[in-house]
Amino acid sequence: MRTTPFRAALAAALVAAPAALGNTPAAAPREVLPFIADDYPKALAAARASGKPIFFEAWAPW
Amino acid sequence: MRAFVFTDKALGRQAGRFVWLSINTEKKENAALLARYPVKVWPSFFVIDPVAEKVIFRYVGGATTPQMLRVLDDGQKAFRGTAGAALAEADRLYADGKYAEAAPAYEKALETIKPEAPSYTRAVESLLFSLSTAGRREDCAAAARDAYPHLKASPSAAGVAGSGLDCALGMKDGDPKKAELVAANAAFAKEVVAGPKTGLAADDVSALYGSLAEERESARDEAGSKKWLEEWAAYLEGEAAKAKTPAERTVFDAHRTSVCIALGQPARVVPALQESEKDFPGDYNPPQRLAIAYGAMKKYDEALAASDRAMALAYGPRKLVVYRTRVDLYAKKGDLAQAKKTLGEMLAYAEGLPKEQVGDRTIAAIRKQLEAAN
Numbered sequence: 001m002r003t004t005p006f007r008a009a010l011a012a013a014l015v016a017a018p019a020a021l022g023n024t025p026a027a028a029p030r031e032v033l034p035f036i037a038d039d040y041p042k043a044l045a046a047a048r049a050s051g052k053p054i055f056f057e058a059w060a061p062w
Numbered sequence: 063m064r065a066f067v068f069t070d071k072a073l074g075r076q077a078g079r080f081v082w083l084s085i086n087t088e089k090k091e092n093a094a095l096l097a098r099y100p101v102k103v104w105p106s107f108f109v110i111d112p113v114a115e116k117v118i119f120r121y122v123g124g125a126t127t128p129q130m131l132r133v134l135d136d137g138q139k140a141f142r143g144t145a146g147a148a149l150a151e152a153d154r155l156y157a158d159g160k161y162a163e164a165a166p167a168y169e170k171a172l173e174t175i176k177p178e179a180p181s182y183t184r185a186v187e188s189l190l191f192s193l194s195t196a197g198r199r200e201d202c203a204a205a206a207r208d209a210y211p212h213l214k215a216s217p218s219a220a221g222v223a224g225s226g227l228d229c230a231l232g233m234k235d236g237d238p239k240k241a242e243l244v245a246a247n248a249a250f251a252k253e254v255v256a257g258p259k260t261g262l263a264a265d266d267v268s269a270l271y272g273s274l275a276e277e278r279e280s281a282r283d284e285a286g287s288k289k290w291l292e293e294w295a296a297y298l299e300g301e302a303a304k305a306k307t308p309a310e311r312t313v314f315d316a317h318r319t320s321v322c323i324a325l326g327q328p329a330r331v332v333p334a335l336q337e338s339e340k341d342f343p344g345d346y347n348p349p350q351r352l353a354i355a356y357g358a359m360k361k362y363d364e365a366l367a368a369s370d371r372a373m374a375l376a377y378g379p380r381k382l383v384v385y386r387t388r389v390d391l392y393a394k395k396g397d398l399a400q401a402k403k404t405l406g407e408m409l410a411y412a413e414g415l416p417k418e419q420v421g422d423r424t425i426a427a428i429r430k431q432l433e434a435a436n
Contacts, residue, residue: 032074035084040095043083047112053141054110055080055134056117057068058101060087062316062347062380 066264066310070127076134080109088378093416100159108157109137120157121184122191124265126217132184148174149181156188165192165201177212187218190225194232202229203243210250220259220266223250227273231280248277255293264301268317271297275324288325295321295330302334308341312348319351328358339371346375346384353387362395379419382412402435 035057036043047054067073085092087101099108099117109119119140121133139145140153152167168189175182186209193202206226213222226247233240251270259267271294278286298318305311315331315338322331332355339348350372356365369388376384385408392401409428412420 031068032071033068033077033082035068035082037084038086038089038092040083040085043081044112044115047081047110050081052079052081052112053118053137054108054112055082055137056099056108056110057082057084058087058096058099058104058106058108059084060104060378060380061345062104 066313067125067127067130072127073130076131079134079138081112088380088419090378090416090419093418096418102159107133107137109141111141117157119153120159121188123221124263126261126263128261129184129217129263132180136181136184146171146175146181149185152185152188156192161192162196165189165196165198168192169205177209183213183216183218186213187221187225190222190229194225194229199229199232200237200239200243202226203233203247204239207243207246207250210247214250214253217261217263219250220254220262220270223247223254224266224270224273227251227270227277231273231276244277244280248274251277255297264314268294268298268314272317272321291321291325295325295327308338312338312342315348315351319355323355323358328355331355344375346372346377346380350376350384350387353384353391357387357391357394360394362391365391366395379415382408382420382424385411398435402432405432405435 036046043054043056046052085095087096087104098115099110103122105122105124107121108117110116111118119137121137125133136145136153140150140157143150145153148167148171152164152171155161155164155167168185172182172185172189175185186205190202190206193199193205203226206222206229210219210222210226213219227244227250230240230243230247233243251274254262255267255270255274271290275287275290275294278284278290295318298314298321302311302314302318305314311334315335318331318334319328322328332352335348335352335355338345339352342348349368352368353365353372356362356368359365366388369384369391372384373381373388385404388404389401389408392398392404405428409425409432412425412428
Protein backbone atom coordinates (compact mmCIF):
# COMPACT_ATOMS: atom_id res chain seq x y z
CA MET A 1 0.00 0.00 0.00
CA ARG A 2 1.22 3.47 -0.85
CA THR A 3 -1.14 6.33 -0.25
CA THR A 4 0.96 9.45 0.04
CA PRO A 5 0.76 11.17 -3.34
CA PHE A 6 4.12 11.97 -4.78
CA ARG A 7 4.37 15.54 -5.75
CA ALA A 8 6.82 17.52 -7.79
CA ALA A 9 7.24 15.65 -11.04
CA LEU A 10 3.62 14.72 -11.36
CA ALA A 11 2.28 18.11 -10.43
CA ALA A 12 4.54 19.68 -12.98
CA ALA A 13 3.06 17.39 -15.57
CA LEU A 14 -0.53 18.38 -14.84
CA VAL A 15 -1.50 14.77 -14.38
CA ALA A 16 -3.51 14.10 -11.25
CA ALA A 17 -2.20 10.99 -9.56
CA PRO A 18 -4.35 8.68 -7.52
CA ALA A 19 -2.82 6.33 -4.96
CA ALA A 20 -2.51 3.54 -7.45
CA LEU A 21 -1.01 3.58 -10.93
CA GLY A 22 -4.25 3.49 -12.78
CA ASN A 23 -7.28 1.39 -13.27
CA THR A 24 -8.60 -0.89 -15.87
CA PRO A 25 -10.68 0.88 -18.48
CA ALA A 26 -13.49 -0.49 -20.55
CA ALA A 27 -13.22 -4.10 -21.67
CA ALA A 28 -11.71 -5.05 -18.34
CA PRO A 29 -10.30 -8.53 -17.93
CA ARG A 30 -12.58 -10.96 -16.16
CA GLU A 31 -12.55 -10.68 -12.38
CA VAL A 32 -12.45 -13.89 -10.37
CA LEU A 33 -14.69 -12.54 -7.60
CA PRO A 34 -18.46 -12.14 -8.10
CA PHE A 35 -18.60 -8.36 -7.76
CA ILE A 36 -22.02 -6.71 -7.90
CA ALA A 37 -21.44 -3.52 -9.89
CA ASP A 38 -22.92 -0.23 -8.67
CA ASP A 39 -25.92 -1.78 -6.90
CA TYR A 40 -25.70 -1.23 -3.15
CA PRO A 41 -29.32 -2.27 -2.40
CA LYS A 42 -28.75 -5.60 -4.14
CA ALA A 43 -25.51 -6.20 -2.24
CA LEU A 44 -27.12 -5.18 1.04
CA ALA A 45 -30.03 -7.57 0.53
CA ALA A 46 -27.68 -10.42 -0.38
CA ALA A 47 -25.49 -9.74 2.65
CA ARG A 48 -28.42 -9.61 5.04
CA ALA A 49 -29.86 -12.81 3.61
CA SER A 50 -26.55 -14.67 3.84
CA GLY A 51 -25.22 -13.16 7.07
CA LYS A 52 -22.00 -12.21 5.30
CA PRO A 53 -20.30 -8.81 5.40
CA ILE A 54 -20.04 -6.66 2.30
CA PHE A 55 -16.61 -6.15 0.74
CA PHE A 56 -16.93 -2.70 -0.84
CA GLU A 57 -14.45 -1.63 -3.53
CA ALA A 58 -14.51 2.10 -4.34
CA TRP A 59 -12.76 2.72 -7.66
CA ALA A 60 -12.65 5.26 -10.42
CA PRO A 61 -11.80 4.88 -14.12
CA TRP A 62 -8.51 6.74 -14.27
CA MET B 63 -5.74 -3.63 -8.95
CA ARG B 64 -8.51 -4.54 -11.37
CA ALA B 65 -6.05 -5.67 -14.03
CA PHE B 66 -3.65 -7.56 -11.79
CA VAL B 67 -5.22 -8.54 -8.46
CA PHE B 68 -8.93 -9.13 -8.95
CA THR B 69 -8.11 -11.29 -11.96
CA ASP B 70 -5.75 -13.51 -9.93
CA LYS B 71 -7.13 -17.02 -9.54
CA ALA B 72 -5.66 -17.16 -6.03
CA LEU B 73 -8.45 -14.81 -4.97
CA GLY B 74 -11.19 -16.95 -6.52
CA ARG B 75 -11.28 -19.22 -3.49
CA GLN B 76 -12.29 -16.23 -1.33
CA ALA B 77 -15.58 -15.71 -3.18
CA GLY B 78 -17.78 -17.22 -0.47
CA ARG B 79 -16.47 -15.07 2.37
CA PHE B 80 -18.16 -11.79 1.45
CA VAL B 81 -20.82 -10.23 -0.70
CA TRP B 82 -18.72 -8.31 -3.21
CA LEU B 83 -19.68 -4.81 -4.26
CA SER B 84 -17.78 -2.53 -6.64
CA ILE B 85 -18.72 1.15 -6.81
CA ASN B 86 -17.53 3.46 -9.58
CA THR B 87 -17.28 6.73 -7.65
CA GLU B 88 -17.54 8.78 -10.86
CA LYS B 89 -21.11 7.72 -11.59
CA LYS B 90 -23.83 10.20 -10.69
CA GLU B 91 -26.13 7.47 -9.40
CA ASN B 92 -23.53 6.53 -6.76
CA ALA B 93 -23.24 10.05 -5.32
CA ALA B 94 -25.75 9.47 -2.51
CA LEU B 95 -23.93 6.32 -1.45
CA LEU B 96 -20.69 8.29 -1.22
CA ALA B 97 -22.36 10.61 1.28
CA ARG B 98 -22.85 7.55 3.49
CA TYR B 99 -19.43 6.05 2.77
CA PRO B 100 -17.06 8.92 1.87
CA VAL B 101 -14.06 8.06 -0.29
CA LYS B 102 -10.92 10.20 -0.12
CA VAL B 103 -8.35 7.81 -1.57
CA TRP B 104 -8.62 5.59 -4.64
CA PRO B 105 -8.89 2.72 -4.53
CA SER B 106 -10.47 2.25 -1.09
CA PHE B 107 -11.80 -0.97 0.33
CA PHE B 108 -14.34 -1.24 3.14
CA VAL B 109 -15.84 -4.15 4.99
CA ILE B 110 -19.40 -3.20 5.86
CA ASP B 111 -21.66 -4.67 8.51
CA PRO B 112 -24.89 -5.08 6.50
CA VAL B 113 -27.15 -4.84 9.54
CA ALA B 114 -25.74 -1.63 11.00
CA GLU B 115 -24.69 -0.38 7.51
CA LYS B 116 -21.42 0.72 9.04
CA VAL B 117 -17.82 0.51 7.88
CA ILE B 118 -16.06 -1.86 10.27
CA PHE B 119 -12.78 -2.19 8.40
CA ARG B 120 -10.96 0.01 5.92
CA TYR B 121 -7.96 -0.40 3.62
CA VAL B 122 -6.78 2.31 1.27
CA GLY B 123 -4.47 2.21 -1.73
CA GLY B 124 -3.30 -0.55 -4.01
CA ALA B 125 -2.33 -4.04 -2.91
CA THR B 126 -0.70 -7.18 -4.25
CA THR B 127 -2.60 -10.46 -4.09
CA PRO B 128 -0.91 -11.56 -0.81
CA GLN B 129 -1.66 -8.15 0.71
CA MET B 130 -5.28 -8.39 -0.41
CA LEU B 131 -5.58 -11.87 1.11
CA ARG B 132 -4.37 -10.40 4.41
CA VAL B 133 -6.90 -7.57 4.10
CA LEU B 134 -9.69 -10.11 3.59
CA ASP B 135 -8.57 -12.11 6.63
CA ASP B 136 -8.36 -9.03 8.83
CA GLY B 137 -11.65 -7.67 7.50
CA GLN B 138 -13.42 -10.90 8.34
CA LYS B 139 -11.88 -10.89 11.82
CA ALA B 140 -13.20 -7.37 12.32
CA PHE B 141 -16.68 -8.54 11.29
CA ARG B 142 -16.58 -11.53 13.63
CA GLY B 143 -14.99 -9.55 16.45
CA THR B 144 -12.07 -11.96 16.68
CA ALA B 145 -9.20 -9.50 16.16
CA GLY B 146 -6.93 -8.64 19.10
CA ALA B 147 -8.45 -5.92 21.27
CA ALA B 148 -5.82 -3.24 20.72
CA LEU B 149 -5.66 -3.75 16.94
CA ALA B 150 -9.44 -3.98 16.74
CA GLU B 151 -9.76 -0.61 18.48
CA ALA B 152 -7.23 0.97 16.10
CA ASP B 153 -8.99 -0.57 13.10
CA ARG B 154 -12.34 0.72 14.36
CA LEU B 155 -11.02 4.29 14.56
CA TYR B 156 -9.39 3.91 11.13
CA ALA B 157 -12.65 2.55 9.69
CA ASP B 158 -14.40 5.66 11.04
CA GLY B 159 -11.81 7.86 9.33
CA LYS B 160 -10.56 9.17 12.70
CA TYR B 161 -6.93 9.08 11.69
CA ALA B 162 -5.58 11.37 14.42
CA GLU B 163 -7.04 8.99 17.01
CA ALA B 164 -6.20 5.85 15.07
CA ALA B 165 -2.47 6.70 14.98
CA PRO B 166 -1.83 6.38 18.73
CA ALA B 167 -4.11 3.34 18.83
CA TYR B 168 -1.94 1.63 16.19
CA GLU B 169 1.20 2.69 18.06
CA LYS B 170 -0.21 1.02 21.16
CA ALA B 171 -1.28 -2.11 19.24
CA LEU B 172 2.15 -2.45 17.65
CA GLU B 173 3.76 -2.59 21.10
CA THR B 174 2.36 -6.11 21.38
CA ILE B 175 2.34 -7.28 17.74
CA LYS B 176 5.59 -9.01 16.83
CA PRO B 177 7.03 -8.27 13.37
CA GLU B 178 6.53 -11.88 12.31
CA ALA B 179 2.81 -11.79 13.19
CA PRO B 180 0.42 -11.85 10.19
CA SER B 181 -1.16 -8.49 11.07
CA TYR B 182 2.11 -6.61 11.61
CA THR B 183 2.57 -5.28 8.09
CA ARG B 184 -0.99 -4.06 7.70
CA ALA B 185 -0.89 -2.45 11.13
CA VAL B 186 2.31 -0.61 10.15
CA GLU B 187 0.80 0.52 6.83
CA SER B 188 -2.33 1.76 8.58
CA LEU B 189 -0.20 3.54 11.18
CA LEU B 190 1.83 5.31 8.49
CA PHE B 191 -1.29 6.44 6.64
CA SER B 192 -2.86 7.64 9.89
CA LEU B 193 0.25 9.57 10.91
CA SER B 194 0.63 11.10 7.45
CA THR B 195 -3.02 12.09 7.22
CA ALA B 196 -2.92 13.53 10.73
CA GLY B 197 0.09 15.67 9.74
CA ARG B 198 2.50 13.87 12.06
CA ARG B 199 5.19 13.64 9.39
CA GLU B 200 8.21 13.26 11.64
CA ASP B 201 6.52 10.40 13.51
CA CYS B 202 5.51 8.83 10.19
CA ALA B 203 9.06 9.03 8.83
CA ALA B 204 10.49 7.64 12.09
CA ALA B 205 7.94 4.81 12.22
CA ALA B 206 8.76 3.81 8.63
CA ARG B 207 12.49 3.93 9.41
CA ASP B 208 11.99 1.65 12.42
CA ALA B 209 9.61 -0.78 10.70
CA TYR B 210 11.38 -1.14 7.33
CA PRO B 211 14.09 -3.56 8.54
CA HIS B 212 11.34 -5.96 9.62
CA LEU B 213 9.47 -5.62 6.32
CA LYS B 214 12.27 -5.39 3.78
CA ALA B 215 11.59 -8.86 2.41
CA SER B 216 7.82 -8.41 2.28
CA PRO B 217 5.47 -6.99 -0.38
CA SER B 218 5.11 -3.94 1.89
CA ALA B 219 8.78 -2.91 1.62
CA ALA B 220 8.23 -0.44 -1.23
CA GLY B 221 5.15 1.13 0.32
CA VAL B 222 6.72 1.56 3.74
CA ALA B 223 9.98 3.00 2.39
CA GLY B 224 8.04 5.33 0.10
CA SER B 225 5.63 6.51 2.76
CA GLY B 226 8.55 7.15 5.10
CA LEU B 227 10.45 9.10 2.46
CA ASP B 228 7.41 11.18 1.50
CA CYS B 229 6.72 11.99 5.14
CA ALA B 230 10.36 12.97 5.70
CA LEU B 231 10.37 15.17 2.59
CA GLY B 232 7.18 16.79 3.85
CA MET B 233 8.81 17.89 7.11
CA LYS B 234 9.57 21.57 7.47
CA ASP B 235 12.88 22.80 6.13
CA GLY B 236 15.13 23.58 9.04
CA ASP B 237 13.72 20.80 11.20
CA PRO B 238 16.89 19.35 12.78
CA LYS B 239 15.64 15.78 12.31
CA LYS B 240 14.62 16.14 8.67
CA ALA B 241 17.98 15.40 7.06
CA GLU B 242 18.52 12.20 9.02
CA LEU B 243 15.01 10.89 8.35
CA VAL B 244 15.20 11.75 4.65
CA ALA B 245 18.57 10.01 4.36
CA ALA B 246 17.44 6.88 6.20
CA ASN B 247 14.24 6.44 4.23
CA ALA B 248 15.93 7.35 0.92
CA ALA B 249 18.49 4.62 1.58
CA PHE B 250 15.66 2.11 2.03
CA ALA B 251 13.94 3.35 -1.11
CA LYS B 252 17.16 2.93 -3.10
CA GLU B 253 17.55 -0.57 -1.68
CA VAL B 254 14.06 -1.49 -2.91
CA VAL B 255 14.48 -0.14 -6.44
CA ALA B 256 17.93 -1.74 -6.75
CA GLY B 257 16.71 -5.14 -5.59
CA PRO B 258 14.41 -7.79 -7.02
CA LYS B 259 10.94 -6.33 -7.45
CA THR B 260 9.04 -9.60 -7.75
CA GLY B 261 6.03 -9.54 -5.47
CA LEU B 262 6.03 -5.77 -5.04
CA ALA B 263 3.09 -3.68 -6.20
CA ALA B 264 4.11 -1.85 -9.37
CA ASP B 265 2.43 1.34 -8.18
CA ASP B 266 4.44 1.28 -4.95
CA VAL B 267 7.69 0.83 -6.89
CA SER B 268 6.72 3.49 -9.42
CA ALA B 269 5.94 5.96 -6.66
CA LEU B 270 9.33 5.23 -5.07
CA TYR B 271 11.14 6.45 -8.18
CA GLY B 272 9.08 9.62 -8.03
CA SER B 273 9.98 10.17 -4.38
CA LEU B 274 13.67 9.56 -5.06
CA ALA B 275 13.56 12.12 -7.88
CA GLU B 276 11.86 14.57 -5.56
CA GLU B 277 14.45 13.95 -2.86
CA ARG B 278 17.22 14.96 -5.28
CA GLU B 279 15.18 17.93 -6.49
CA SER B 280 14.74 19.13 -2.91
CA ALA B 281 18.53 18.87 -2.53
CA ARG B 282 18.82 21.07 -5.67
CA ASP B 283 20.58 18.22 -7.45
CA GLU B 284 19.09 18.54 -10.94
CA ALA B 285 21.28 15.87 -12.48
CA GLY B 286 20.46 13.45 -9.66
CA SER B 287 16.75 14.11 -10.04
CA LYS B 288 16.94 13.57 -13.80
CA LYS B 289 18.75 10.27 -13.26
CA TRP B 290 15.88 8.99 -11.13
CA LEU B 291 13.31 10.24 -13.64
CA GLU B 292 15.15 8.35 -16.38
CA GLU B 293 15.21 5.19 -14.26
CA TRP B 294 11.54 5.71 -13.46
CA ALA B 295 10.62 5.95 -17.15
CA ALA B 296 12.69 2.87 -17.96
CA TYR B 297 11.02 0.92 -15.15
CA LEU B 298 7.52 1.85 -16.34
CA GLU B 299 8.35 1.10 -19.97
CA GLY B 300 9.81 -2.25 -18.94
CA GLU B 301 6.72 -3.16 -16.91
CA ALA B 302 4.43 -2.09 -19.75
CA ALA B 303 6.44 -4.23 -22.17
CA LYS B 304 5.92 -7.25 -19.90
CA ALA B 305 2.15 -6.77 -19.73
CA LYS B 306 0.18 -9.77 -20.92
CA THR B 307 -2.89 -7.81 -21.96
CA PRO B 308 -3.67 -4.27 -23.15
CA ALA B 309 -5.45 -3.69 -19.84
CA GLU B 310 -2.31 -4.57 -17.89
CA ARG B 311 -0.23 -2.33 -20.15
CA THR B 312 -2.45 0.72 -20.01
CA VAL B 313 -2.37 1.02 -16.22
CA PHE B 314 1.16 2.39 -16.62
CA ASP B 315 0.06 5.18 -18.97
CA ALA B 316 -0.64 7.82 -16.30
CA HIS B 317 2.77 7.64 -14.68
CA ARG B 318 4.53 7.25 -18.04
CA THR B 319 2.87 10.44 -19.25
CA SER B 320 3.90 12.30 -16.12
CA VAL B 321 7.49 11.17 -16.06
CA CYS B 322 8.08 11.70 -19.80
CA ILE B 323 6.79 15.25 -19.48
CA ALA B 324 8.89 15.82 -16.37
CA LEU B 325 11.90 14.67 -18.41
CA GLY B 326 11.02 17.11 -21.17
CA GLN B 327 10.35 14.18 -23.51
CA PRO B 328 6.56 14.15 -24.01
CA ALA B 329 6.82 12.64 -27.51
CA ARG B 330 8.27 9.52 -25.92
CA VAL B 331 4.91 8.47 -24.48
CA VAL B 332 2.72 9.36 -27.47
CA PRO B 333 2.91 5.96 -29.26
CA ALA B 334 1.86 4.14 -26.07
CA LEU B 335 -1.09 6.47 -25.57
CA GLN B 336 -2.15 6.11 -29.19
CA GLU B 337 -2.07 2.33 -28.75
CA SER B 338 -4.20 2.59 -25.60
CA GLU B 339 -6.72 4.82 -27.36
CA LYS B 340 -6.99 2.23 -30.11
CA ASP B 341 -7.38 -0.64 -27.62
CA PHE B 342 -9.91 1.19 -25.41
CA PRO B 343 -12.03 3.40 -27.66
CA GLY B 344 -14.60 3.98 -24.89
CA ASP B 345 -12.09 5.27 -22.34
CA TYR B 346 -11.46 9.01 -21.98
CA ASN B 347 -8.06 8.54 -20.34
CA PRO B 348 -5.86 7.87 -23.39
CA PRO B 349 -7.04 10.93 -25.39
CA GLN B 350 -6.92 13.05 -22.22
CA ARG B 351 -3.29 12.03 -21.67
CA LEU B 352 -2.56 12.60 -25.35
CA ALA B 353 -3.97 16.11 -24.98
CA ILE B 354 -1.53 16.74 -22.12
CA ALA B 355 1.42 15.21 -23.98
CA TYR B 356 0.71 17.15 -27.22
CA GLY B 357 0.26 20.29 -25.14
CA ALA B 358 3.72 19.77 -23.64
CA MET B 359 5.01 19.44 -27.21
CA LYS B 360 3.27 22.77 -28.07
CA LYS B 361 1.19 20.93 -30.69
CA TYR B 362 -1.95 22.70 -29.56
CA ASP B 363 -4.24 21.79 -32.44
CA GLU B 364 -3.51 18.08 -32.01
CA ALA B 365 -3.87 18.51 -28.27
CA LEU B 366 -7.29 20.14 -28.61
CA ALA B 367 -8.43 17.45 -31.06
CA ALA B 368 -7.46 14.81 -28.50
CA SER B 369 -9.22 16.83 -25.81
CA ASP B 370 -12.38 16.83 -27.96
CA ARG B 371 -12.30 13.04 -28.01
CA ALA B 372 -11.72 12.87 -24.25
CA MET B 373 -14.54 15.33 -23.57
CA ALA B 374 -16.96 13.18 -25.55
CA LEU B 375 -16.19 10.17 -23.35
CA ALA B 376 -15.59 11.66 -19.88
CA TYR B 377 -18.21 11.80 -17.16
CA GLY B 378 -18.49 12.51 -13.45
CA PRO B 379 -16.14 14.74 -11.46
CA ARG B 380 -13.09 13.67 -13.47
CA LYS B 381 -14.52 15.49 -16.47
CA LEU B 382 -13.43 18.65 -14.66
CA VAL B 383 -9.84 17.55 -15.29
CA VAL B 384 -10.59 17.38 -19.02
CA TYR B 385 -12.03 20.90 -18.85
CA ARG B 386 -8.99 22.09 -16.89
CA THR B 387 -6.64 20.72 -19.52
CA ARG B 388 -8.63 22.49 -22.29
CA VAL B 389 -8.47 25.79 -20.42
CA ASP B 390 -4.71 25.43 -20.08
CA LEU B 391 -4.29 24.45 -23.73
CA TYR B 392 -6.25 27.47 -24.98
CA ALA B 393 -4.35 29.77 -22.62
CA LYS B 394 -0.97 28.45 -23.77
CA LYS B 395 -2.08 28.72 -27.39
CA GLY B 396 -2.86 32.35 -26.72
CA ASP B 397 -6.60 32.00 -27.37
CA LEU B 398 -7.78 33.67 -24.18
CA ALA B 399 -11.36 34.06 -25.42
CA GLN B 400 -11.73 30.30 -25.84
CA ALA B 401 -9.96 29.71 -22.51
CA LYS B 402 -12.52 31.95 -20.80
CA LYS B 403 -15.45 30.34 -22.62
CA THR B 404 -14.25 26.87 -21.60
CA LEU B 405 -13.85 28.06 -18.02
CA GLY B 406 -17.49 29.13 -18.06
CA GLU B 407 -18.53 25.72 -19.37
CA MET B 408 -16.43 24.11 -16.67
CA LEU B 409 -18.16 26.13 -13.97
CA ALA B 410 -21.61 25.21 -15.30
CA TYR B 411 -20.62 21.55 -15.39
CA ALA B 412 -19.24 21.65 -11.84
CA GLU B 413 -22.36 23.33 -10.53
CA GLY B 414 -24.46 20.56 -12.08
CA LEU B 415 -22.58 17.76 -10.32
CA PRO B 416 -24.02 16.23 -7.13
CA LYS B 417 -22.55 17.95 -4.08
CA GLU B 418 -21.08 14.62 -2.93
CA GLN B 419 -18.88 14.60 -6.06
CA VAL B 420 -17.58 18.17 -6.08
CA GLY B 421 -16.62 20.37 -3.15
CA ASP B 422 -17.72 23.97 -2.64
CA ARG B 423 -14.06 25.00 -2.69
CA THR B 424 -13.58 23.54 -6.15
CA ILE B 425 -16.56 25.48 -7.50
CA ALA B 426 -15.42 28.65 -5.74
CA ALA B 427 -11.93 28.31 -7.23
CA ILE B 428 -13.31 27.96 -10.78
CA ARG B 429 -15.62 30.93 -10.25
CA LYS B 430 -12.73 33.03 -8.93
CA GLN B 431 -10.61 32.16 -11.95
CA LEU B 432 -13.45 33.04 -14.28
CA GLU B 433 -13.99 36.38 -12.55
CA ALA B 434 -10.27 37.11 -12.88
CA ALA B 435 -10.51 36.40 -16.62
CA ASN B 436 -13.29 38.97 -17.09
